[in-house]
Amino acid sequence: MKLATLALKNFRQFYGGQELHFAGGEAGKNVTVVHGYNGAGKTALLNAFIWCLYEQTTRDLEASDRLENERAVAEAEVGTPVDVLVRLTFDHQGIQYIVERKRTSTKESGNTLAGGTVELKIWGKSPGGELSPVLPNAGERQLLINQWLPPALYPFFFFNGERVERLASPEAYDEVESGVKTLLDVTIFERSVDHLRRVVSPELARELRTHSDKELGDALDLQTGLEKKRLGLVAEIEQKHTEIKKLHVEIDEYEKKQAAIAGLVTLTERRKTLRGELEACDNADAKIVADLRRSLSKDGYLAFAEPAFVAAENLVGIARQRGEIPAKIKPQFVTDLMEKALCVCGRPLVQGTPEWNTLVQWRAATGLAELEESISQTAAMLAPLRQRGALFATDVDRLQRDRSEILARRRDTLKALAIVDQEIGDQKDEDAASLAERLGALRRDLYARQSDQLIAERDLRTIEEQQHDLREKLKKLQAQGDRAQLLKRQIEAVDRVAEALQQVFDIRKDTVRKLLDAQVGEIWRDAAIKDYRASVSDNYRLVLTKKVGAVEQPVLGASTGEKQVLALSFVASLVRALEQNSQDPEAWRPFGLALGGVFPLVMDSPFGSLEDYYREKVAQWVPKLAQQVVVLVSSTQWRDEAERALAGKIGRSYILELHTTKENATRRLLLRGNEYSYVVRSEDPYEFTRVQEVL
Amino acid sequence: MSDPNAARDEIIKILSALSEHERALLNRVLKIERDHIHIPRQPHVKADLLAAVKESIK
Numbered sequence: 001m002k003l004a005t006l007a008l009k010n011f012r013q014f015y016g017g018q019e020l021h022f023a024g025g026e027a028g029k030n031v032t033v034v035h036g037y038n039g040a041g042k043t044a045l046l047n048a049f050i051w052c053l054y055e056q057t058t059r060d061l062e063a064s065d066r067l068e069n070e071r072a073v074a075e076a077e078v079g080t081p082v083d084v085l086v087r088l089t090f091d092h093q094g095i096q097y098i099v100e101r102k103r104t105s106t107k108e109s110g111n112t113l114a115g116g117t118v119e120l121k122i123w124g125k126s127p128g129g130e131l132s133p134v135l136p137n138a139g140e141r142q143l144l145i146n147q148w149l150p151p152a153l154y155p156f157f158f159f160n161g162e163r164v165e166r167l168a169s170p171e172a173y174d175e176v177e178s179g180v181k182t183l184l185d186v187t188i189f190e191r192s193v194d195h196l197r198r199v200v201s202p203e204l205a206r207e208l209r210t211h212s213d214k215e216l217g218d219a220l221d222l223q224t225g226l227e228k229k230r231l232g233l234v235a236e237i238e239q240k241h242t243e244i245k246k247l248h249v250e251i252d253e254y255e256k257k258q259a260a261i262a263g264l265v266t267l268t269e270r271r272k273t274l275r276g277e278l279e280a281c282d283n284a285d286a287k288i289v290a291d292l293r294r295s296l297s298k299d300g301y302l303a304f305a306e307p308a309f310v311a312a313e314n315l316v317g318i319a320r321q322r323g324e325i326p327a328k329i330k331p332q333f334v335t336d337l338m339e340k341a342l343c344v345c346g347r348p349l350v351q352g353t354p355e356w357n358t359l360v361q362w363r364a365a366t367g368l369a370e371l372e373e374s375i376s377q378t379a380a381m382l383a384p385l386r387q388r389g390a391l392f393a394t395d396v397d398r399l400q401r402d403r404s405e406i407l408a409r410r411r412d413t414l415k416a417l418a419i420v421d422q423e424i425g426d427q428k429d430e431d432a433a434s435l436a437e438r439l440g441a442l443r444r445d446l447y448a449r450q451s452d453q454l455i456a457e458r459d460l461r462t463i464e465e466q467q468h469d470l471r472e473k474l475k476k477l478q479a480q481g482d483r484a485q486l487l488k489r490q491i492e493a494v495d496r497v498a499e500a501l502q503q504v505f506d507i508r509k510d511t512v513r514k515l516l517d518a519q520v521g522e523i524w525r526d527a528a529i530k531d532y533r534a535s536v537s538d539n540y541r542l543v544l545t546k547k548v549g550a551v552e553q554p555v556l557g558a559s560t561g562e563k564q565v566l567a568l569s570f571v572a573s574l575v576r577a578l579e580q581n582s583q584d585p586e587a588w589r590p591f592g593l594a595l596g597g598v599f600p601l602v603m604d605s606p607f608g609s610l611e612d613y614y615r616e617k618v619a620q621w622v623p624k625l626a627q628q629v630v631v632l633v634s635s636t637q638w639r640d641e642a643e644r645a646l647a648g649k650i651g652r653s654y655i656l657e658l659h660t661t662k663e664n665a666t667r668r669l670l671l672r673g674n675e676y677s678y679v680v681r682s683e684d685p686y687e688f689t690r691v692q693e694v695l
Numbered sequence: 696m697s698d699p700n701a702a703r704d705e706i707i708k709i710l711s712a713l714s715e716h717e718r719a720l721l722n723r724v725l726k727i728e729r730d731h732i733h734i735p736r737q738p739h740v741k742a743d744l745l746a747a748v749k750e751s752i753k
Contacts, residue, residue, distance in 0.1 A: 199740075200745055490749070493714075493751070497724060
């Protein structure tokens with residue numbers, strides 16, 4: 001999706017018809033900058049894109065149900081229609097589209113509006129340049145837009161930079177996960193696997209049940225029962241997940257209240273530090289356990305190999321003593337003589353003669369040449385294997401020592417945490433005491449639900465293993481009759497297809513996560529001022545860590561600026577992943593696997609509250625974030641460093657000229673040495689904004 | 696599996712291990728789900744999927 005123009009009619013502050021053209025990357029200029037005073041309509045402009053495409057608005061748009069310009073409403077006669085319209089023109093996969101959304105309402109007395117019929121139209125431009133309407137049905141037209149850019153993904157492409165750091169906070173974990181899943185096109189996979197296993201397979205099994213003997217029938221009944229249990233457990237885990245998330249939010253709120261109590265500042269800070277240490281211990285322990293597992297699976301057998309080494313050495317020694325090694329005749333030589341039945345001296349070799357019998361004995365003995373080679377190789381390998389065995393023992397000792405230290409540190413930290421929690425609870429302050437009591441209850445509740453969730457997850461694994469075994473058993477059971485055999489084949493095919501979809505999904509999930517992780521890490525390294533490491537965790541959480549000694553531990557209390565940069569790096573990595581997806585269509589498209597393409601970024605206040613250094617860094621990145629970028633900024637956000645960093649990349653610039661009814665509110669804006677009207681006195685009794693292009 | 700090419704090869708291997716009829720079924724299932732994804736209520740998904748199975752695996 002490459003944006004060409006955005007036309008507005010009576011949308012929020014924008015009275016009448018107004019239009020913006022976007023820089024498309026010609027001569028390396030892919031950035032469009034829109035300057036606007038507070039209240040001039042930057043957020044409205046961002047929302048114009050979103051409303052046009054999805055009929056939605058962002059949370060920060062006040063009075064979002066009233067999109068119609070107030071002057072247009074005031075000027076309309078009572079009983080006449082008032083339109084608000086946004087028209088977006090863009091190229092998508094080589095075709096130019098025009099998407100237009102219009103809402104028509106009827107003016108009632110007191111400048112109120114009634115009705116509000118929304119109409120969505122799409123036109124496509126043929127290669128010959130002719131415009132023609134796309135799809136006759138409005139629902140299908142919306143579906144088409146959703147397929148171009150799914151609604152779950154738009155918050156990553158049209159967003160407010162000041163709030164983007166939310167993506168790096170716990171409350172956005174689900175949103176980030178949902179974004180990545182959409183990026184993976186995972187919903188289709190999840191639903192396919194779910195429907196095949198939960199709906200299709202049982203339906204076929206029910207039919208097969210009526211054609212089955214007792215053994216097959218019992219197995220089918222068992223399968224139905226297991227699936228029922230599995231679904232119950234999946235629902236329970238989902239329920240616990242929601243409850244746990246809610247409890248975390250509640251606990252977080254209470255802890256913030258605690259931190260705000262003057263007498264508890266030191267203690268809550270200490271608790272925060274101790275929790276960081278605890279998490280670092282857990283991470284370090286998980287790493288050691290993983291190293292131990294790797295080491296054991298690679299070299300663990302060497303711990304038990306000494307008797308085999310000794311036995312091998314003895315065998316070699318005995319063979320050498322008997323003079324069997326080294327063997328003197330190559331086996332192939334004897335075999336050739338016997339096959340040709342001719343001696344080297346030219347005499348024939350006849351079976352049953354003493355000469356033939358000698359050759360038979362030699363052939364048996366020449367087998368020793370191969371044995372000799374194998375034994376020599378084994379003897380040569382014994383020394384390095386013993387050495388590796390010794391190294392393995394040293395490694396395991398070291399890892400276990402490290403683990404003991406970490407676990408001891410963890411125990412100490414837990415004790416210290418318990419003391420701090422107790423001290424927080426022991427406060428004389430009534431508020432502090434009741435907060436501590438409430439938090440204690442919430443934490444107990446949390447632990448109980450976490451335990452329930454763990455148990456349900458364990459039960460689910462058991463059920464899934466049983467289902468797998470049962471599927472194998474069902475394959476072996478014979479169905480009687482053509483109809484039953486066909487149904488059985490269909491059930492097996494459904495099972496294999498569901499399994500294949502699950503495997504493909506797992507691979508895609510892993511690949512995309514690693515891709516995002518690598519890119520977030522790379523962008524962060526370039527931008528960050530601190531020696532932190534940014535990554536995307538297994539469950540798609542954005543994580544900032546730092547090295548403390550030899551241990552990588554989470555950064556506690558990252559600043560808003562840091563989180564903003566982290567979130568922007570994630571957005572950039574998503575854009576790149578989508579671009580990468582679209583570059584590999586031939587491999588995926590036949591299987592309907594790819595969601596991809598080129599997408600713009602439209603950012604309201606991208607420099608938000610950033611310090612100068614980050615402001616400059618983000619400005620340097622902006623042109624690289626996506627192939628097309630639109631930034632909406634106020635003069636306080638747009639400073640020299642941003643202008644300097646973006647020099648040569650800006651293809652189009654606009655000012656949202658605010659016409660205010662207030663006297664003496666005039667402002668002028670200085671851009672690249674030229675002065676422009678920024679806020680002007682309105683000659684009418686209305687406040688409105690006019691879009692002005694500047695050079 | 697961080698290498699996208701290796702991942703793609705692995706996926707193609709999994710899909711190629713299916714029989715021709717099963718691959719046809721997989722494609723039909725994905726298409727049915729994709730066509731229904733944005734429609735909130737889908738009483739006919741089940742019927743469509745069952746029909747796809749019965750037509751693909753004979």
